[in-house]
Amino acid sequence: KTGVLLKRSSYSIYKTPDLKTASEFRSTMAIISLLKSWIKSAKLANAQTMHF
Secondary structure (H helix, E strand, C coil): CHHHHHHHHHHHHHCCCCHHHHHHHHHHHHHHHHHHHHHHHHHHHHHHHHCC
């Protein structure tokens, strides 16, 4: 349910005619995806060194 809610809200933000908001939203999403991939690789590196 939360995922759907988030998708809906982000979709409405994305659809706003305000270009500044749209570009800010896009850059925020890019930063979030970068962080997610960084955390994922960091977790993998930790798992390899700690031998879980």
